[in-house]
Amino acid sequence: MYGAILGDMIGAPYEFDRGKKTKDFPLFCGESQYTDDSVMTVAVAEALLDSRGQDDALIRETTVYSMRKWGRKYRRAGYGARFAGWLASKDPQPYGSFGNGSAMRVSAAGWLFDTLEETRRAARLSAEVTHNHPEGIKGAEATAAAIFLARTGSGKDAIRDYVTAEFGYDLSRSCDEIRPCYRHNESCQKTVPEAITAFLEGTDFEDVIRTAVSLGGDSDTLTCIAGSIAEAFYGVPERLKKECRGRLPQDMRAVLDRFERARKSGRDANRGA
Numbered sequence: 001m002y003g004a005i006l007g008d009m010i011g012a013p014y015e016f017d018r019g020k021k022t023k024d025f026p027l028f029c030g031e032s033q034y035t036d037d038s039v040m041t042v043a044v045a046e047a048l049l050d051s052r053g054q055d056d057a058l059i060r061e062t063t064v065y066s067m068r069k070w071g072r073k074y075r076r077a078g079y080g081a082r083f084a085g086w087l088a089s090k091d092p093q094p095y096g097s098f099g100n101g102s103a104m105r106v107s108a109a110g111w112l113f114d115t116l117e118e119t120r121r122a123a124r125l126s127a128e129v130t131h132n133h134p135e136g137i138k139g140a141e142a143t144a145a146a147i148f149l150a151r152t153g154s155g156k157d158a159i160r161d162y163v164t165a166e167f168g169y170d171l172s173r174s175c176d177e178i179r180p181c182y183r184h185n186e187s188c189q190k191t192v193p194e195a196i197t198a199f200l201e202g203t204d205f206e207d208v209i210r211t212a213v214s215l216g217g218d219s220d221t222l223t224c225i226a227g228s229i230a231e232a233f234y235g236v237p238e239r240l241k242k243e244c245r246g247r248l249p250q251d252m253r254a255v256l257d258r259f260e261r262a263r264k265s266g267r268d269a270n271r272g273a
Helices: 002-014 036-051 056-073 081-088 116-128 134-151 156-167 175-181 192-201 205-214 219-234 238-246 250-272
Strands: none
Touching: 002 036, 002 205, 002 219, 002 238, 036 056, 036 116, 036 219, 036 250, 056 081, 056 116, 116 134, 134 156, 134 192, 134 219, 156 192, 175 192, 175 205, 192 205, 192 219, 205 219
16 A cells, blocks of 8 residues: 555646656655545555455445545545545445546555455455446456556566456557657546556666656556555565655554555465465
């Protein structure tokens, strides 16, 4: 989750094509703050921690409860109009979105499960409570699958091949080819492939973050997605974890700490198997 939240924070000042499409920028500034991407990443993580091992209906119910609890607590985090309406509704229902919100909040699903099948199921369930359009679900599943593959030892070629074969995303373009004409777009179709490409081209965690920001567009969300995969592949430097924690409120840090304990416990259990 550090990778997703850092991507959100670092990309936030350059959202809506406010950057200069360069990798040369201050990694943090006064505007490097969490947005709705981080709030919902925390919400989904808490929901999956609370509902692991349960049936689909309970996972959906827990996810809706957690997302609405966190969203109402942090009302000014920058939600889109339709999602804000969902948060305020007395009867929240999926609204057919294919927005990239389903992919930016899904990172915990890539870490908390032992199989790719379970990972994709959790990603699907976390998406479809709002983003039940096939493209919205696909974006979440593709992101979570890439995280799972990265953390379990797959190389970049294998991750590229899997995502291309399973989800049909075009990952053949380089970032240099994407960058000149790429503009702000909040759909999964126009964000997730670009984020995965930034991960594939990056040489370490920070370089992935800088590469993602340099593409422009919906840069907080794009970099959130790219950073979530980069963390699974490279890890996150301790100095950046410290910076991340210093920019989060205590309640979000508490969920992050709980998630880290669960993640490490699962890793240790797998080593002992």
